Amino acid sequence: MLAARVVMDQGVQVEGINFYTGFCVEGHTHAIRKQDADRPKRNNALWVAELLRIRLHILDVVEEYKDVVLNPAHGYGANLNPCLDCKVFMVRKALQWMHGQGFDFIITGEVIGQRPMSQRRETLPVVARESGAEDRLLRPLCARLLPESLPEREGWVDRNRLLDFNGRSRKPQMALAARLGIRDYAQPAGGCCFLTDRSYSAKLADLWRSRGERRYELDDIMLLKVGRHLRPRPHFKLIVAREEGEGRFLEGYRHQFTHLQTVSHGGPLVLVDGRCDAEDLRLAARVAARYSQGRDAEHVEVEVGRPGGGSYALKVRPLAAEDVPPDWHI
Amino acid sequence: MSHHYLDARRLLCPLPVIRVQDRVADLSPGDTLEVHCTDPGALNDVPTWCRINGHAVLDMGSERHEVRILLRVGEPDKAPAGG
Numbered sequence: 001m002l003a004a005r006v007v008m009d010q011g012v013q014v015e016g017i018n019f020y021t022g023f024c025v026e027g028h029t030h031a032i033r034k035q036d037a038d039r040p041k042r043n044n045a046l047w048v049a050e051l052l053r054i055r056l057h058i059l060d061v062v063e064e065y066k067d068v069v070l071n072p073a074h075g076y077g078a079n080l081n082p083c084l085d086c087k088v089f090m091v092r093k094a095l096q097w098m099h100g101q102g103f104d105f106i107i108t109g110e111v112i113g114q115r116p117m118s119q120r121r122e123t124l125p126v127v128a129r130e131s132g133a134e135d136r137l138l139r140p141l142c143a144r145l146l147p148e149s150l151p152e153r154e155g156w157v158d159r160n161r162l163l164d165f166n167g168r169s170r171k172p173q174m175a176l177a178a179r180l181g182i183r184d185y186a187q188p189a190g191g192c193c194f195l196t197d198r199s200y201s202a203k204l205a206d207l208w209r210s211r212g213e214r215r216y217e218l219d220d221i222m223l224l225k226v227g228r229h230l231r232p233r234p235h236f237k238l239i240v241a242r243e244e245g246e247g248r249f250l251e252g253y254r255h256q257f258t259h260l261q262t263v264s265h266g267g268p269l270v271l272v273d274g275r276c277d278a279e280d281l282r283l284a285a286r287v288a289a290r291y292s293q294g295r296d297a298e299h300v301e302v303e304v305g306r307p308g309g310g311s312y313a314l315k316v317r318p319l320a321a322e323d324v325p326p327d328w329h330i
Numbered sequence: 331m332s333h334h335y336l337d338a339r340r341l342l343c344p345l346p347v348i349r350v351q352d353r354v355a356d357l358s359p360g361d362t363l364e365v366h367c368t369d370p371g372a373l374n375d376v377p378t379w380c381r382i383n384g385h386a387v388l389d390m391g392s393e394r395h396e397v398r399i400l401l402r403v404g405e406p407d408k409a410p411a412g413g
Contacts, residue, residue, distance in 0.1 A: 020344055042371060043344045046378045055382060060348050222342065248368075248395060252340040 001048045001185060002176055003109040006140040008052065009180075010157050014107070016056040017094050018045035021065040021086075022221050023194045044186040051182075061093060062218050069195070070214050074126075079201035081193060083118035084126065091131035098136075105136040105151045112142045113167045141165045141173070194225060203229055206330045210234065210274070219253070223271075226250065228291075229330040232283055236274025237330065240291050243268075256307055260288040263313065264301035267292025282316060289318035331360040338367045339396065346372045347379050350401075354385065357403045362388065367397040376401070 004014050049056035068089045072082030087110075094106045110119050110127075118127070124146065128137045135150040143149065143162035152159040165172045177185060194200040203224040208214045210231070223239060226246050231237040241247035247269045253259075258281070260270040270288040272281070281304055289300035295318045305311040336353050338346040346367045353363060365376060370392065376399050377387045384404035391398055 018344070020348060024344070042374045042378070043347065045344075046347065046375055046382070050378050050382050053382075056379075058344055058348050058351060060345075060352075249340075249342075252368075 001052065001109070001182070002173055002180070003107050003140045004052055004054065005180055005182070006162065006176075007107050007138070007157060008054070010161060012157060014052070014054050015101075015103070016045065016049050016052075016054055017097055018056060018058045019061050019065075019090050019093065020058060021193075022062045022218050023065075023069075025192050025194055025197075048186065057097070059093065059097070061089075064093075065089065066216065069216075077116075077196065079196055079198050080204055081195040081201075083115065083196075084123055086193075087118050087127045088130045091127055091133050091137060095131060095133045095136070104156065105138055105149070106133055107138045107140055109141060110139045111165045111167075111173075112145055114165075138162075194221075200224055203330050206231065206237070210237065219256070223250075223253070223273075227271075230287060230324070230328045231330055232287065232328050233274075233280060236272055236276050236280055236284070238284055238287055239271040239273060240288070241268040241270070254305060254307070258307060259305045260285055261303050261305070262288055262292040262294060262300055263303050264299075265289075265292045265294030265297065267294065267300075282314060285314045285316045286319045287324070289316055290321075290324060292318070294318060331358070331362070334361060334363045336363055336365045338365055338369075338372070340368055342369050343371045343375060347375050350376055350379065351383075354383075354401075354403055359403050359405050361403045363401050363403065365397075365399045365401070367399070368395055370395075370397060372397045372399065 004016065008014050045056055045058065068082055068085050069080070072085040074082070074084040077083050091106060091108065098106055110124060112121050112124065113119065124139070128134055138149045138151050138157065139146060141163050142165050143152065144159060144164040145166055148159065151157045204221070207216065207220060207224065226249055227239040227241050229237055229239055239250065241250050250269050250271055253271055258272040258276065260272065261267065267288060268291055270284065272284050276284065285302040285304065288302050289295065292300055294300035297318065299315050300318055302314045302316060303311050304314055334353065334357060336349060338349045341349065346365070346369055350363070350365055357363065373390060373392060377390065380387050380401055384406070386402045386404060387399060388402055389400040
């Protein structure tokens with residue numbers, strides 16, 4: 001937002017590009033849950049574009065992005081976050097778009113030293129080089145600490161009106177925002193990608209382990225964002241809705257998964273991911289009963305629905321809390 | 331001018347907007363598009379996307395966890411351009 005504004009204030013026409021990888025954390029993902037109901041239900045990129053009065057192009061890169069997640073040349077950060085490869089990928093995609101649309105250079109909001117992996121003095125040139133953008137990549141917020149870029153050399157932008165931000169502190173950005181009259185802005189640092197989240201990364205790693213190969217589809221990574229995930233046996237896991245909003249979301253997957261719903265007592269919808277025999281399903285039903293209002297009942301009736309249609313009922317004794325080992329929770 | 335329908339139900343942000351964006355790219359100015367979503371955020375995002383890209387929202391509402399938005403495709407050069 002600030003980088004765009006700094007360049008726009010020099011009379012440069014700017015348009016925004018937002019990449020959808022499937023791992024984006026957005027208000028809406030949280031909005032499935034009641035506990036996040038206070039978060040604004042808006043897409044921040046769109047919101048910022050409207051504030052800046054610029055066009056925004058949202059690009060679906062889910063398929064192409066898989067290679068970044070699965071084979072990051074520069075490795076992962078603390079979790080399964082391939083931040084440096086991600087930046088290279090996005091700048092490369094922006095460069096392609098730039099050429100296609102007749103624009104002259106790319107700007108990003110990167111700041112030297114802001115992030116431990118992808119925004120270090122040594123890694124900024126890596127992004128420029130490996131993306132192919134080279135000196136058509138301008139970082140307005142720290143440009144005065146970097147070699148001159150093409151837009152500066154050509155006089156398209158005035159280097160003296162660019163900035164020299166450096167380090168982890170966001171205070172200079174906040175001060176600049178105040179000077180520019182920007183009072184409301186999205187979270188100032190990170191937190192926009194599920195791959196930086198330890199719990200989410202553990203679920204993704206579990207998915208790959210259980211399949212014996214590293215691959216995913218969009219539905220896989222969407223489901224990792226929702227519900228309580230338990231793996232009672234290596235060959236199947238359960239996704240248990242934690243509240244009404246999640247239950248509604250999981251309902252959309254009933255045609256793809258065997259699913260369980262307690263009928264004698266109120267309870268969450270449970271999806272079964274994996275191949276289960278009758279004994280496995282009985283165990284799954286006991287777990288479903290455990291998370292239902294009938295957890296203390298002698299027996300709970302559970303309907304088992306097949307993905308292709310058809311269902312049958314099981315009468316089971318709910319698992320006791322001590323019968324759900326901690327290592328079932330992913 | 332013709333009327334079109336887009337089913338974006340079960341998609342979470344920003345997929346409804348992406349689907350709208352991609353569909354509108356194939357339509358002509360004056361065409362109308364009726365979008366159905368289940369992500370409540372679409373009530374904010376689709377109109378925002380329309381405003382910054384020069385399209386008009388003719389009607390919208392939600393009922394039983396489903397959002398319906400009717401928009402009219404605008405002229406491509408009527409959108410704002412920063413700078």
